[in-house]
Amino acid sequence: MKRCEKCGVEVTGNRLRCPLCQGTLLQTTGETREIFPVVPTLYRQYHLLFRLLIFASVAVGVVAVAVNLLLPESGAWSVFVAGGIICVWLSLALAVRKRKNIPKGMLYQVALLSIICMIWDFATGWNGWSIDYVLPILCVAAMAALAVLSRVFNWETENQMIYFCIDAIFGIVPSILFFAGCLRVPYPSVISMAVSLLSLAAVAVFRGDSIWAELKRRLHI
Structure with a gap:
C-alpha cells in the first residue's frame, strides 16, 4: 500500500505517482500486486517477429547501399530500395494501428498507397x-x-x-x-x-x- 501525503489517499498497486496530483507516493506497507492487469500490445505479443522483420529490413537496406557504393555506375537504385522498405513499414504501421476497425483501415490504406505511388511515379520521371x-x-x-x-x-x-x-x-x-x-x-x-x-x-x-x-x-x- 502507498500513500500520497498531499491528497491523503492510499493507493494500491505498483504506481509510483498519485493518480490525482501526480505527486510521489510513499510506501506505507509491504509491496502489493498491481490490481489492473497489464494488457500486452500487439508489439509485445509478437515482439520477436517484429524484431526479426526490423532487422531484415535494415539488413536489406544496408546490403543494397553497400552494393550500390561498390557499383556506382549502376545508378542510385539503393535509394529506391530504402524508399520501398519505408513505404512497406508505413503501410504495415497503419494496418496495425487501424486493425480494430477494418473498414476505416482499408480506406486509409487506399489513401496512403495512392499517395505513395504518386510520389514514386513523380520520383521516377x-x-x-x-x-x-x-x-x-x-x-x-x-x-x-x-x-x-x-x-x-x-x-x-x-x-x-x-x-x-x-x-x-x-x-x-x-x-x-x-x-x-x-x-x-x-x-x-x-x-x-x-x-x-x-x-x-x-x-x-x-x-x-x-x-x-x-x-x-x-x-x-
Whole structure:
C-alpha cells in the first residue's frame, strides 16, 4: 500500500505517482500486486517477429547501399530500395494501428498507397501509372473487399456501409482526373467511376434509410 501525503489517499498497486496530483507516493506497507492487469500490445505479443522483420529490413537496406557504393555506375537504385522498405513499414504501421476497425483501415490504406505511388511515379520521371492504374484499381479493390468481408465477418451494416459510401465517393476521384485530361489510359478510371456510381446507387436504394438514420445518430441531427 502507498500513500500520497498531499491528497491523503492510499493507493494500491505498483504506481509510483498519485493518480490525482501526480505527486510521489510513499510506501506505507509491504509491496502489493498491481490490481489492473497489464494488457500486452500487439508489439509485445509478437515482439520477436517484429524484431526479426526490423532487422531484415535494415539488413536489406544496408546490403543494397553497400552494393550500390561498390557499383556506382549502376545508378542510385539503393535509394529506391530504402524508399520501398519505408513505404512497406508505413503501410504495415497503419494496418496495425487501424486493425480494430477494418473498414476505416482499408480506406486509409487506399489513401496512403495512392499517395505513395504518386510520389514514386513523380520520383521516377512521372509516367502517369499511379493515376492511370493504381488509384482506380485500389478504389475498386477496396469496395470489392469491403463487400466480401462484410458478409464473412457479419459487420454492423450501418457502420460498414458508411465507410463503403466514403470509399465509393473516393472512387469517383479518378473521374475528375479523366475530365481534367490528366490521364493517358482512361479505361481503369472509367470503370472505377462506373463501379462507384453503381455502388452508391445500390446503397441508396437498398440501405438508404439505415444509412440516413446512422448519419443522423452520429451527427446528432
